[in-house]
Amino acid sequence: xxxxxxxxxxxxxxxxxxxxxxxxxxxxxxxxxxxxxxxxxxxxxxxxxxxxxxxxxxxxxxxxxxxxxxxxxxxxxxxxxxxxxxxxxxxxxxxxxxxxxxxxxxxxxxxxxxxxxxxxxxxxxxxxxxxxxxxxxxxxxxxxxxxxxxxxxxxxxxxxx
Numbered sequence: 001x002x003x004x005x006x007x008x009x010x011x012x013x014x015x016x017x018x019x020x021x022x023x024x025x026x027x028x029x030x031x032x033x034x035x036x037x038x039x040x041x042x043x044x045x046x047x048x049x050x051x052x053x054x055x056x057x058x059x060x061x062x063x064x065x066x067x068x069x070x071x072x073x074x075x076x077x078x079x080x081x082x083x084x085x086x087x088x089x090x091x092x093x094x095x096x097x098x099x100x101x102x103x104x105x106x107x108x109x110x111x112x113x114x115x116x117x118x119x120x121x122x123x124x125x126x127x128x129x130x131x132x133x134x135x136x137x138x139x140x141x142x143x144x145x146x147x148x149x150x151x152x153x154x155x156x157x158x159x160x161x
Contacts, residue, residue: 014039015049022053028117029054029143033150034157047151051143054118058139061122062132065090089120090127097124102138105130109142112149118142 007013007020018041022032029050036046069083093115097104109121118139125135 008039011041011045014041015045018046018049019053019056022050023056025119026114028119029147030112030114030117030150033147034154037154043151043155046154047147050150051147054143054147055140058118058122058143059132059136061119062126062130062135062139065123065126086123087127090123093120094124094128097121098128102130102134105135106138106142106145109139110145110149112146112153117146 007017014036017039018032018036021027021035022029032050032053033046036049037043041049069086072079072083093108097108100107105121105125108116108124109118121139121142122135125139
């Protein structure tokens with residue numbers, strides 16, 4: 001059995017597929033939960049998989065994104081405009097978080113709308129020099145709250161069909 005077949009035909013594969021989808025920027029948990037439910041997972045399983053997938057990249061972003069962008073500027077100057085966009089986005093989103101610090105970070109991540117979420121929250125935390133040990137619990141709590149909201153919406157829409 002090939003990997004794609006396993007990912008799309010077994011419950012364990014569907015769970016792992018939902019984790020992978022939820023790890024991607026922009027889609028994150030907000031797309032992962034409906035994806036998992038559409039693939040046949042119960043809402044609770046899609047929630048668990050999406051939370052796991054959404055939180056995995058966060059510590060790496062908080063710790064390494066600044067170093068990665070610095071490396072990218074040195075080694076691949078053609079991508080400087082991309083690095084500028086990422087930094088600009090982090091600073092703009094960081095302004096919303098600054099006033100309330102970790103509570104603000106949690107609430108920012110919890111909003112189930114595009115442009116918020118664990119990726120952007122981790123970016124903001126990195127550029128606000130928040131230590132990982134303090135930023136990660138706020139990001140995780142925000143992911144849980146967003147997951148609950150998206151699960152309720154997904155369950156409500158799925159029950160219509």
